[in-house]
Amino acid sequence: MCLCLGPVKSGKTFLMKRLQGDEIDNATHTVSTNGINLFTIKNTTGEFDMIIKEIGGSMAPIWKHYFKKTRKLIYVIDTSNLCQISAAGVLLYSLLVDPTLQNTKIALILNKMDLSYRQMRNEALLMLHYSRMQKEATQELTIFETSGMTGQGIEELRNWLFDPITLKAAINANK
Ligand SMILES: Nc1nc2c(ncn2[C@@H]2O[C@H](COP(=O)(O)OP(=O)(O)OP(=O)(O)O)[C@@H](O)[C@H]2O)c(=O)[nH]1
Ligand SMILES: [Mg+2]
Numbered sequence: 457m458c459l460c461l462g463p464v465k466s467g468k469t470f471l472m473k474r475l476q477g478d479e480i481d482n483a484t485h486t487v488s489t490n491g492i493n494l495f496t497i498k499n500t501t502g503e504f505d506m507i508i509k510e511i512g513g514s515m516a517p518i519w520k521h522y523f524k525k526t527r528k529l530i531y532v533i534d535t536s537n538l539c540q541i542s543a544a545g546v547l548l549y550s551l552l553v554d555p556t557l558q559n560t561k562i563a564l565i566l567n568k569m570d571l572s573y574r575q576m577r578n579e580a581l582l583m584l585h586y587s588r589m590q591k592e593a594t595q596e597l598t599i600f601e602t603s604g605m606t607g608q609g610i611e612e613l614r615n616w617l618f619d620p621i622t623l624k625a626a627i628n629a630n631k
Contacts, residue, residue: 457525458506458617460495461551462532463544464513467567469493470604471532472510475614480604490514492522499618506617516547523556528617530563535580535601536571545584552593561596563616570603577601 460468469486472495478484489512497506508530511519529551533544548564551557566580581587581599590597598616602609 458528460510466534541583
């Protein structure tokens with residue numbers, strides 16, 4: 457199973473819609489997820505589907521009830537919102553130390569890159585204490601720079617979701 461988590465308004469629903477292949481234009485808007493959204497994502501050849509469960513940021517206190525059997529976790533941060541990044545980092549730390557998530561692969565999404573300026577990526581990683589996080593985490597962390605608005609980074613994220621090792625493990629688990 458794959459989970460998509462991150463603070464309120466970090467752009468999870470928007471990003472998942474884009475990954476799912478929904479039409480996105482200037483008129484597209486989202487409502488805050490007060491519960492769970494399910495998205496069906498196809499791989500590049502359209503052969504496999506993956507279900508991603510987005511849990512709203514307002515539900516952070518109860519995210520942990522959904523951790524069981526999570527193979528992959530997409531953690532979305534609004535990189536343009538400097539006031540929120542440290543809090544997003546603290547929340548992420550609490551996921552990294554959770555015993556249920558020790559074998560989960562994590563995609564750290566620096567989102568809303570369409571609003572970026574030159575140093576945004578570096579500043580965000582500094583505020584997250586990323587180098588320390590990477591040393592201390594038992595999980596494999598991969599960074600993606602994305603925008604649900606422009607589609608930046610979407611295909612890289614899709615390739616991460618459908619990497620052959622994960623697919624093989626999923627097929628074996630269903631045998
Ligand atoms: N510029 C820009 N705005 C974005 C992007 N992604 C989302 N937004 C805007 O950010 C707001 C929140 O996006 P959502 O996708 O609803 O955020 P969320 O993380 O699902 O929020 P919750 O469901 O409340 O946890 C919306 O108004 C979107 O239009 C992006 O990549 N670029
Ligand atoms: Mg949402």
